[in-house]
Amino acid sequence: MKFFLASIIAALFLSCTTPVKNTKLRGAVFGTTYSVLYDSEVNYQPQFDSLFSVINKSMSTYISTSDISKINRNEDSLVDAHFKTVFNASKIIYEQTHGAFDPTIGALVNAWDFGPEGKIVNLDSLKIDSLMLSVGFHKAKLEDTTLYKPKGTYIDFNAIAKGYGVDVIGQFLESKQITNYLVEIGGEIRTRGTNIEKQLPWKVGVEQPHFDGSQSILKAITLKDEAMATSGTYRKFKVDDKGNKYAHIINTKTGYPSKTNLLSVSVIAEDCMTADAYATAFKAMGIDNIKSFLASHPELKVFLIFENNNHEFETLSLNGFPEK
Numbered sequence: 403m404k405f406f407l408a409s410i411i412a413a414l415f416l417s418c419t420t421p422v423k424n425t426k427l428r429g430a431v432f433g434t435t436y437s438v439l440y441d442s443e444v445n446y447q448p449q450f451d452s453l454f455s456v457i458n459k460s461m462s463t464y465i466s467t468s469d470i471s472k473i474n475r476n477e478d479s480l481v482d483a484h485f486k487t488v489f490n491a492s493k494i495i496y497e498q499t500h501g502a503f504d505p506t507i508g509a510l511v512n513a514w515d516f517g518p519e520g521k522i523v524n525l526d527s528l529k530i531d532s533l534m535l536s537v538g539f540h541k542a543k544l545e546d547t548t549l550y551k552p553k554g555t556y557i558d559f560n561a562i563a564k565g566y567g568v569d570v571i572g573q574f575l576e577s578k579q580i581t582n583y584l585v586e587i588g589g590e591i592r593t594r595g596t597n598i599e600k601q602l603p604w605k606v607g608v609e610q611p612h613f614d615g616s617q618s619i620l621k622a623i624t625l626k627d628e629a630m631a632t633s634g635t636y637r638k639f640k641v642d643d644k645g646n647k648y649a650h651i652i653n654t655k656t657g658y659p660s661k662t663n664l665l666s667v668s669v670i671a672e673d674c675m676t677a678d679a680y681a682t683a684f685k686a687m688g689i690d691n692i693k694s695f696l697a698s699h700p701e702l703k704v705f706l707i708f709e710n711n712n713h714e715f716e717t718l719s720l721n722g723f724p725e726k
Contacts, residue, residue: 424582424599432564433464434588440575441582441598450571457567460484461559463508474508474556479549488559488566488675489544495562495679496539499695503683504654506542506551508558509533511652514659530657537654565631565678568592572674585674592629592674606630611665611707611715620707620717623724629674633681634666651685660686663709667692670703670723677702689718696721 424439427447431454438450460482462468469485472478481489495503510533513525536554543550551557559566564587571585572592582595584604593604603626607619611634633651651660667684671677680702684692689706696702703723710716719725 422598424597432458432462432567432587434564436567436571436585436587438571438575438586439584439597439599440580441595442575442578442580444578446574446578449574453570453574454567456482457484457563457570461488461563463558463560470557470559473549473551476553480547481544481549482547484566484570485549486544486547488562489542489549491566491675492559492562492679493539495676495683498699499680499683499687501538501654502686502691503561503679504537504539505557505559505561506537506539506555507652507654507657509536509554509556510657511558512556514652516652516659534657537657561633561682562675562679564588565590565629565674565676568629568674568678590629590631590674590678591625593625594627596626608632608668608705609634609666621726623726625670628670628672629677630668630670631674631677631681632666632668633678633685651682653686662686662688664689664706665709665715666705666707668705668723671701693720 425442425445426437426439427445427450428435428437429447429451430436458465459468461470461484463470463474465471469478469481473481492503492505496505510530513529513533536552536556541552541555542557568585568587568590569592572583572594575583576594582598583593584597585592589609591606593606596602597604603624605622606625608621608623609632610618610620652658653660662685664685667681669677669681669684671680684704687695689708692704692706696704700721702721704720705723706718706720708716708718
């Protein structure tokens, strides 16, 4: 009898319980799109858009009135808290990668027509050498809210700011006691908790490289309380008259686009800003240097997609990057 009554109560409870759903918000930001899924019925889209606006005002090189644009024109030197956070994180990664990640390479990014400023006509070795004189993140100093840099140095945080934006949204949700969420901006992802709608861990996709602009997923993996960022060259590259592909990642030592067989680098880290920056740095470092670096950085999990000598795709998982 007790079992029968318990069964009836359980059935009534289940029949009265509505399925749990995530709030799903989408929009446009940073020249791409964002999507956020989280365990709450409150619509935080106005707050998200407000946070994005503040970050753009601070660090967007595509907005002429932003703080970073004024700094690059030597019109101002004051920065906000967002700029300081990204600057300090960039300094650490710049030093750890021995300059492979360098936000002052922006002048060369523009010169090669990969940035917001427009290419340099008749770009030659002399012009490249001249621009390289201003490169080197160690030349920029931050004291409290004042930035000091050489007049010709151009700072560009686009290789880390998108990941930082993901973290800002995640931290905002956590400030609202939301512990189950997924934030994605242009493919950069941060997860915490689980997908309560499916009662499963968060599943995210690693994209298959396609040079024709199409999209497909190579593999799906589980992320729990981690972030993932991917840097790829298969959408944004140049081809010389010999058919060599050159990445939009500029070699910080030479000032020239990187010739590489690496097509995609995915990095898993605790936060998305870190994953974003290292994904960019690893694109410039090459496979052997990445392996050496990761031997002393077990906190980073990495997945590489590259083209072998037979022009076939190969993959390599490092430091325990999940298989599924």
